């Protein structure tokens with residue numbers, strides 16, 4: 701019986717170790733996804749800036765088109781003027797031309813504004829792209845480091861799993877099943893230490909007869925309160 705309990709204790713130790721290793725793997729995996737998320741965010745930012753830049757270019761092209769049209773209109777009106785016979789018509793066309801010239805001046809002002817907006821944004825895009833490049837390189841290195849750690853931990857998990865398999869093969873299947881069920885139900889702790897008449901798994905007082913029976917090491921005894929299998933340990 702003592703041997704059985706010792707094996708169960710070893711099994712619990714290995715399981716706790718595997719659990720710790722899996723948790724650190726999970727932490728590293730979270731860090732990995734944080735790294736790629738950070739890159740993703742900057743990429744999206746750059747993409748949004750490029751869309752905005754293309755929009756500004758399109759607006760600039762539209763202004764240029766309008767500008768060219770207005771200039772052509774002025775040119776045509778000036779040609780028409782030569783054909784005009786009446787003063788009234790002459791004045792009307794004159795007004796058209798000066799309105800068109802004002803429009804041209806407005807458009808030129810808007811074009812200049814657009815150009816300066818484009819230059820400013822293009823500068824920002826260039827800076828952001830350069831830092832994205834650095835971030836990508838940096839992240840690739842950091843991700844590779846994290847992955848190496850994850851792989852290293854996996855080797856430990858694999859070797860612990862082999863040790864676990866060897867142990868459980870030596871044990872009666874029913875005992876392994878009981879251990880596994882308890883472990884699932886009791887947050888990874890299928891065994892509990894019994895000391896001074898108490899179960900340290902749930903801190904409840906054990907019935908004296910049960911506690912006394914533990915000293916005989918004849919059978920596997922469970923705490924009546926938390927159902928964990930009891931391991932008698934008189935000292936810490």
Ligand SMILES: [Zn+2]
Pocket residue numbers: 892899900901902903904923924925926927928
């Ligand atoms: Zn208990």
